[in-house]
Structure formats: C-alpha cells, structure tokens
Amino acid sequence: MQVGVRREQCAGERRVAATPETVQQLTALGLQLVVEGGAGTAAGYSDEAFAAAGATVVPELPYERLDVLLHVRPLTPETAARLRTGSITVGFGSPASELPAVRALADAGVTSFALELVPRISRAQSMDALSSQSLVSGYRAVLEAALRYPRFFPLYMTAAGTIPPARVLVLGAGVAGLQAIGTAKRLGARVSANDIRTASADEVASMGGTFIRLDLDAPEGTGGYARELGEDRAKRQRALLAPHVAAADVLITTAAIPGRAAPLLVTLDMVAGMRAGSVVVDLAAESGGNVEGVKAGQDLQIAVAGGFVTLVGLRDAASAMPSDASRLFAKNVANLLALMTADGEVSPDFDDDVVAGACLTHAGTVRHAATASAMEALK
Incomplete structure (x- = not known):
C-alpha cells in the first residue's frame, strides 16, 4: 500500500508527519512510503535522508492514487476532495473548528483518523499526539x-x-x-x-x-x-x-x-x-x-x-521547535498506523477501542458523535 507524507501548506507550520526513523518503521511493515519533496526541510529532515530510509521522494504527491495520507494540520476541503474513496488519512483533524473539511472527507468516502480523538488510555499513550505536542509547547x-x-x-x-x-x-x-x-x-x-x-x-x-x-x-x-x-x-x-x-x-x-x-x-x-x-x-x-x-x-x-x-x-x-516536535508527532502517527497494519495492508479494526475512538469519518459517515451532532445543528 502506498502511504503519502505531505508537505504542510499552512503558513507557519514547520512540522512533518514522518521522519526517516518512522519511514523505516513503516517500510518494515510492508508499506511503501512516498514523501513530497521538501516535506521535512523546515524540521531538519532532508529529502536525501528520507530516500536513504527507504522512501520515494516526489515533487508532488499523487493524492488520487494514495492509499494512506499522513499529515500534521487538518486537511482542507479541497485536499479531501482529491483523495480516492476508501483511502485513509492520519493526522490532526480539529473537528470542532473544521466542519467543512470533515464533511468533505465524509463525502469523499475517506476513512479519517484525528489524533485529537485518540482515547487517553494506557495502551494508546504512544499515539497521544496531544500530549507529545503539549510537552513541546x-x-x-x-x-x-x-x-x-x-x-x-x-x-x-x-x-x-x-x-x-x-x-x-x-x-x-x-x-x-x-x-x-x-x-x-x-x-x-x-x-x-x-x-x-x-x-x-x-x-x-x-x-x-x-x-x-x-x-x-x-x-x-x-x-x-x-x-x-x-x-x-x-x-x-x-x-x-x-x-x-x-x-x-x-x-x-x-x-x-x-x-x-x-x-x-x-x-x-x-x-x-x-x-x-x-x-x-x-x-x-x-x-x-x-x-x-x-x-x-x-x-x-x-x-x-x-x-x-x-x-x-x-x-x-x-x-517553533519543529525537529523534536516532528520526531514525537511522527512516532505517534506511525504507532497508530502500525496498530492498523498487518501483512503490508492497512485495515482498521473498529472493534479495537483505540481505532474506533480515533476515527472521525468512515464509509461516508461522520463516526465521531460530537462532530456529527455539531454538523446536524448547522443544517
């Protein structure tokens, strides 16, 4: 399966959703990593380092062909619309403030995982990006x-x-x-x-x-x-x-x-x-x-x-401290993705409390109850 790592577009955002270390971790699981050129430059991770770790570095991500997209900031509705039905995203979602993007993900049939929603339980600590980024802050x-x-x-x-x-x-x-x-x-x-x-x-x-x-x-x-x-x-x-x-x-x-x-x-x-x-x-x-x-x-x-x-x-x-912030964030992302990966395939098990809790959209629906209610209230 092809896993894309995007270059963040939000002004001021210098983090990246993968590092050469996590590229090696995910490649060992049988996944193919594709990194957008310059994605890690601001955080001190060069294209050459990603390539040496086993990723393919491309000038622009082929969003329409990706099986999984890793990101830091919430995706825009425009980016969500480019993703193919059945693809998976992992990153921050900010569902309370990004309802149009949530609707776009659902409409596109994308299975999205928002790291803010990862349950705060012991077995999910290694995936808790809110905590890792709060430490930096x-x-x-x-x-x-x-x-x-x-x-x-x-x-x-x-x-x-x-x-x-x-x-x-x-x-x-x-x-x-x-x-x-x-x-x-x-x-x-x-x-x-x-x-x-x-x-x-x-x-x-x-x-x-x-x-x-x-x-x-x-x-x-x-x-x-x-x-x-x-x-x-x-x-x-x-x-x-x-x-x-x-x-x-x-x-x-x-x-x-x-x-x-x-x-x-x-x-x-x-x-x-x-x-x-x-x-x-x-x-x-x-x-x-x-x-x-x-x-x-x-x-x-x-x-x-x-x-x-x-x-x-x-x-x-x-x-503002992108290197170590990315190191921690990328590990959170990789650990959640690894939980859903077996034999080179990312296949979320919604009977797993961590997977189910972190899921924002799936199969055209908004699974997170509070976000779904907020969207209904706007109709």
Missing part, C-alpha cells in the same frame, strides 16, 4: 517568557548584591503545564501552579512546583481533562487567583479543553495588578485564550503603574 512557553522578562530567572548572590529568583505562576497542570513548571524550575525560578483538579497537586510537586489550593469544588472531567467551571465558579476562581497573579513576575497559562473555547482565567484587571516588566504567556491563545484580550501570534503591552506588562499570545508553539 510547555517547554517553549517558558523560553518565550524568559526572552521577554527583563530580569534573571535564577537567584544570584554576588559581591555587588543579591538578585532574587523570578516568581513564575503556571495555570493548568496538564502535560504542557507540568513541562512549563519543570522548565522554569530548571532555569532557577521559584514556581507555583494551580489546576482546578486537586489531584494534580502531587504532579506539580514532583516537578518542583508549589501547588496553590483554592476553595473550589471542581470535579475532574472525562479523558483526564478538567471540566469547565460554571460562570459563578469561574468568577470565584478568578477572584481567588488574583493575588497570586499580582505576585507573579511571569504567568504562563495552559488551560485548554479540546474542541472548546479556552476558559477565561485571567482578566485585564488582574493583569493590571502585576508589576511593570512582568510577562504573561498564554498557550491557549489559538482557542480564544485564558487571558482576556490576548491575540494569537501577537505581543501586547498592557499599561501598569511604572511601565507595562507584556502579554504574549503564542501561536504554533510546537511548530
């Missing part, structure tokens, strides 16, 4: 903050005086938040964190952070994600967080719920209470932001007493 968020913060992160004791460590506050203790905590701690900052899931306290402590407990009763949602608070509780959460935000030199927000707008955790009034020179990095900016007024891909300066606070809306955080 959490690390990157701290680096972006450190570059903009006008002072040191670590404590320095010198003959000229003592420089206190930066105080970093992380909101959200999922994979991205925990990585941000660990990275800020390694840079020498004094780190605290909050998550509405009190069960996260031990994880925060294991990364070197101090868990901030708020007087909120917020049970955990499904799939390991936090459940979104009602408006009254959300207002109380913001009120309880306000003094901690004001005391922070760097604030990093990471709270996101797949397929939903990001919860508002920090208002502009809370930002205005921070000291001049402070930095706020919002990892959820692309889904609306945890911080009021954030703009994805932009730095904003919020006036405060004595100067301003820098508000950073990160866009393409994982793509």
